[in-house]
Amino acid sequence: MKLKVAKVFKEFLTCQNKHAVLYGGAGSGKSYTAAQKIIIRTLSETPHRFLVVRKVAKTLRISVFNLLKKIISDLDLDSEFKINETNMSFECKLNGNQIILSGLDDREKLKSIFDITGIWAEEATDLERKDYEQLNLRLRGKTANYKQIISTFNPVSAENWVKKYFIDEPPTDDMYVLKTTYLDNPFIDEEYEKTMREIKKTNPHYYKIYALGGWGTLEGLIYEDYETVDEMPEYFEDEFIGIDFGYNHPFAIVHIRIDKRDLYVDELFYDRKWDNPKVVEWALKNIPWAKRIRGFGDSARPDLISEWQDAGFDIQKANKSVFEGINTVKSFNIHITKRSTNIRKEIGLYVWKTDKNEKSLDEPLKANDDAMDAIRYSLTPYIKKSGKTKSFKLEWL
DSSP states (O other): OOOOOGGGGGGHHOOOOOOEEEETTTTTTHHHHHHHHHHHHHHHHSOOOOEEEESTTHHHIIIHHHHHHHHHHTTTTTGEEEEEEETTEEEEEETOOOOEEETTTTTHHOOOOOOOOEEEEEGGGGSOOOHHHHHHHTTOOSSOOOOOEEEEEEOTTSSSHIIIIIIOOOSOOOEEEEEEEEGGGGTHHHHHHHHHHHHHHOOOHHHHIITTTTOOOSSSSSSSEEESSSOOOOOOOOOEEEEOOSSSSSSEEEEEEEEEEEEEEEEEEESSSSSSHHHHHHHHHOGGGGGGGEEETTTTHHHHHHHHHHHOOEEEEEEOOOOHHHHHHHHHHHEETOOOHHHHHHHOOOOOOOTOOEEEEEEOOOOSOHHHHHHHHHTTOOOOOOOOOOOOOOOOO
């Protein structure tokens, strides 16, 4: 097999430290390379049973599971793996090795997973320190090959436990740590680079944290406060679906429920490189109940909205008034489900543009806003247009 790997990850692919940490800016290829290493070891070493985790089980399917499938397909290895779509697991036909995916909230499934020889913790910042320590305990004992926990994440808050544990005061010397940014990724596409250049120009502080992987707290957050909830409310007054079409940017679908001044938000779909017909097909299979709910999509793409309507979904053109839409969202008390990890990540990065003096403008930074746009669209019936006025010139006689 010939693998295309950025040079910056060469040492990581061969390191045998018990703890391997990949962190830094968005778009650096951390997750992709971690997935490559898992697949390489699955094919070339035996016996193995790898466990891949995120905090919430639901987020694995449209992130890590799809990523692993894509890499296997790109390497023309489909015939070498038996893939269980229901349980999100892989079995290598050559040697019987397994890759098993599980959320840390899926306790029953975790109880049945034993003899783990390696772990990958994606989005480690979503985990609690006690979660990581429990994972570490599962790698005790002797095996034919080295045991390793791979952790991947993008740093934002300096208060998150991972900074002290992995960077400032690591509890062991048996730790490999690598920081990378999109500048280290030779495979980054031109549109992504263009977006990063625009961010650097319109909000340098944001660029330092998001693009360069700096630790800190973002300034100028648009939605400064929200509450995390376990589930959507059973009783409510209104509910809608919001869709922000994407391909190179994430394709985002959200479900909202409104109860008086409380807005509840749940992530239904969030992924890149899915064209509209494929997402419609996914929705028909996975969220057929959404057909009974009125929804709103980006009005700039009436052709894509028509495809949803043809499939039986009640999707209409959204009100795209950005400032009015943001103010409408802010008029509610915002509640986001725990499983909506991409929404919670976006809301923590959603900031106002700044001028050359770093003064906030009344316009959001055009980055990490796909789910944010979908939420605005879903509130179309509640968005009030600004009243128009006329100016008069008075002539005194």
